Amino acid sequence: MSTLDEFSIGFLLSLLLALIAMSAFFSGSETALMALNRYRLQHRANSGDKSAKRVAKLLERQDRLIGIILLGNNFVNILASAIATIIGLRLFGEPGIAIATGVLTLVILLFSEVTPKTLAALEPERLAYPAAWVYVPLIKLLYPLVWGVSAIARLLLRLLGVDPEHAAQHSLSTEELRTVVAETGAMIPRRHQAMLLSILDLEKATVEDIMVPRNEIVGVDISRDWADILEQIQSSHHTRLPLYDGSIDDIRGIIHLRRILGLLTNQSFNKDTLLEQAREPYFIPEGTALNQQLLNFQNQRRRIGFVVDEYGDIQGLVTLEDILEEIVGEFTTDPSTRMRHAKPNGDGSYTVNAMTNVRSLNRAMQWSLPSSSARTLNGLILEQLEDIPEPGTQLKLLDYQIEIETTKANMIQQVKLTPPKTKARSKRR
Structure with a gap:
């Protein structure tokens, strides 16, 4: 502290600003590196991007990376606090300590935490790739200290029942993959999205x-x-x-x-x-x-x-x-093939073979009849009615109006089905 007292106020203010900038760098780069899209990063690394390879290698040992970031961030923040205290004492005396603490807290919060971290979260690649140039040599330079901190951190994590090696894996479940595909937006055409989701549904x-x-x-x-x-x-x-x-x-x-x-x-x-x-x-x-x-x-x-x-x-x-x-989807676009089990009647309804597979019917006609239990339309109707219906019996499945036309022994042969959209258009006419 006495050494810092020998410097002028102007020098101390300049040093304080530099430390705040360094704090912003550590905070922002930490968020950027953690917010990177791992799959995009791996793709760029596999494509030969040297910056991406450098970042990917850093992220292989996140404990060491986080250790060097926190070491640097805490060091500059503590040093900034000491310098701010000296400046406050020189300018305002004893009350200057409280003033310096309050002002420095607000400045660090705005310029070293909220702003850089928000920017890093929005544009992680913009900060992460340049930051790797700093962290790679810094980790080598301070390796003994970083290794010691990382070892202690891993020990504490294991005491808490967390395996750092296992936790670092970035595997996705099927439902998470569905979300990734669905959120690609315009990057993947809608039809290709549907195909990818269909593969997951297999x-x-x-x-x-x-x-x-x-x-x-x-x-x-x-x-x-x-x-x-x-x-x-x-x-x-x-x-x-x-x-x-x-x-x-x-x-x-x-x-x-x-x-x-x-x-x-x-x-x-x-x-x-x-x-x-x-x-x-x-x-x-x-x-x-x-x-x-x-x-x-x-x-x-x-x-x-x-x-x-x-x-x-x-x-x-x-x-x-x-x-x-x-x-x-269906390989053929020939209507006679697509509608071999569902023939249009001209009034918006279809005559459907009740033994048609529900999934095939939904796929061919772009319908959404329930297919989680019964496999055929006959089974779906029997499941709903819990009895063998007589011809002329009507029922409603979701928004699909169904009328039994013919039956044989213990099964339904043919039905008249009116899908909801066609039915709605008929009413408007």
Whole structure:
């Protein structure tokens, strides 16, 4: 203190201003470095940006970085307080101590804390990258002191049950990734955002949610006459057809029509030859998540599989295209294909096959029928009514008006469905 008394008021004020500026640097750079987008930083570092690499290396050991920042910040703040006290004593005597304390507190708060930290939070890269040029040599210069402070800090954290190494990991959950994608705004086109979100949603859906039910599987019954089999193969709209013997539960293989096109005109082509060209069927346990099944298809080099329950009974059929459509939407824009299960009636309503998969219907028609429980429209209605309805029965699911048109035995065959938006437009007209 006595050494500082020898300097003039002007020099002490200049030194005080310099210390306040240094305090602002430490406070602002700390906020900027902690507020950096880690994924953008890593991308820039991987792209060869030297400044980004320097900052990324600093952030690998946050305990050391925070240690050097706090050492510097506390040092300059304490020294600034001592100098302000001397200036107050010289100018105002004993009351100057209180005056200096009050003024310095306000100045540090405004110019060394609030302003630089706000700027750093708004534009972290603007402050973080230049600050790295200061901190890298400073950490090397004061390494023994920084190492000692960091070691004590890590010990205290472990006593509190916190593992610094584990806490430093920046992994995101699925829901957090959804938020990141949703907040990208115009940086990612809306359609691409929808695709990314659909990929994340694959783990929430299972193969049963998108499979073709067993009663709708189109295949070739090899127990029938050879002429009927040939006619079915030649008129098929599918590239791959299951081969079964009498019942779909007795699957004999999968035939790719392109492999047998050249054999159709061959007089020696028969059932045995057809079975020789078939590939072994591929079975999928029910409950398999779509993201896992997508990988399974890739690993097994398959495009089609049969969903089986715990007893080995076939429940339905799933193709690679079905899973991809969950991500990108319907592959075709042909209205006749998109509306194969929902035919417009001209009054804003649609005639819908009740066995249609709800998720497929929502995707094709841009509807939002509930699909969390029942998989088909028939199941959804039965779940709501808790009884087999008679034709003419009407109900409302969310804002969708549904009228039962035809039933058969224990299931609904066909319904008339009026979606809310179409219904609203009809009223305005």
